[in-house]
Amino acid sequence: MRRREFIAAGLGATLGLDAIPSAGRLGTADVERIRAIVPALYTHDHALGGGALHAVAEQALHAVHRALNHCTYGSRIERALYAASGDLAASAGWFAYDAGRQEDATALYSEALQAGMLAGDGMLQARVWSNLAMQARLLERDQEALRIGRAAVETRQAKADPWLMSLLHCRQAVGHARVGERTRAERSLARAESAYGRTSGARAPWLSFLTPAELTGLAGAAHQALGRYARAHELTLSALGMLEPRFERNRVYYTAQSAQALLDGGEIEAAAAEALRATVIGRRVQSDRVRGKLDGLRGQMRRHGHIPAAADFLEQTRQTGA
Numbered sequence: 001m002r003r004r005e006f007i008a009a010g011l012g013a014t015l016g017l018d019a020i021p022s023a024g025r026l027g028t029a030d031v032e033r034i035r036a037i038v039p040a041l042y043t044h045d046h047a048l049g050g051g052a053l054h055a056v057a058e059q060a061l062h063a064v065h066r067a068l069n070h071c072t073y074g075s076r077i078e079r080a081l082y083a084a085s086g087d088l089a090a091s092a093g094w095f096a097y098d099a100g101r102q103e104d105a106t107a108l109y110s111e112a113l114q115a116g117m118l119a120g121d122g123m124l125q126a127r128v129w130s131n132l133a134m135q136a137r138l139l140e141r142d143q144e145a146l147r148i149g150r151a152a153v154e155t156r157q158a159k160a161d162p163w164l165m166s167l168l169h170c171r172q173a174v175g176h177a178r179v180g181e182r183t184r185a186e187r188s189l190a191r192a193e194s195a196y197g198r199t200s201g202a203r204a205p206w207l208s209f210l211t212p213a214e215l216t217g218l219a220g221a222a223h224q225a226l227g228r229y230a231r232a233h234e235l236t237l238s239a240l241g242m243l244e245p246r247f248e249r250n251r252v253y254y255t256a257q258s259a260q261a262l263l264d265g266g267e268i269e270a271a272a273a274e275a276l277r278a279t280v281i282g283r284r285v286q287s288d289r290v291r292g293k294l295d296g297l298r299g300q301m302r303r304h305g306h307i308p309a310a311a312d313f314l315e316q317t318r319q320t321g322a
Contacts, residue, residue: 031081038206041057047249050094050096051098058092133145153172193215260297
């Protein structure tokens, strides 16, 4: 059995999906059981990547659909169920996005938006808009990504939650930088820092990755897009130094970002060493986004194949690619 199938099978049992009723009357305990699925999935996502999780997340979502359609419940439980199912759909969409299954991600985000509307959950809707902006950026639709991100920033829920607002402004900073809007990128970074300074209390489980390391890494990505490679590398190294061990997928991602900053800055030997480090640790995660970043590095390194360090990197990764 392949690794991701083994993980999915094991997680399905651990999450207790068989305990979600498909008949009878649902109560608060059933809603809490469904809500507990998302934090458990994100614990594994940080280490393994979405490639290992999108299948089990969709399996969980199907179990929730059966409960919604075949069980009975009152209006209060109904709203709570739609909020919980929307949270799960948004999470499944994120895992599909990370796994490179963009059509699946789009459909799941659409379902999450509908559930958020039925539940009256504006925070869920703002979250999905943010993820849709990231997806548009991945597909190189940068202006669309900025427009979607702006809509998320302007929601009442985002304005009331500094955790979410900090993330949204950081992602907008990267978007502005990618289209060459230096002043707007810098303004968004400043707003992200200001919002993070106002955070307190517990954050939503899906925001568990939002730490000073993540904000610093995103700032590095913005400077990278602006062509400030030395500053991008400095910030990315700082992010890696702060990153907790549990965020293994992000460690690969930011190690690759560090290599990219070095490569774009003309430091080929250091870039090759960093790219190799990212490739080695990247074999433990299942993320199409990370794989694409590593593939891109390897493709660019071919231009410098006459340099021994680059040639060594290409040889060492020849069998498996990035």
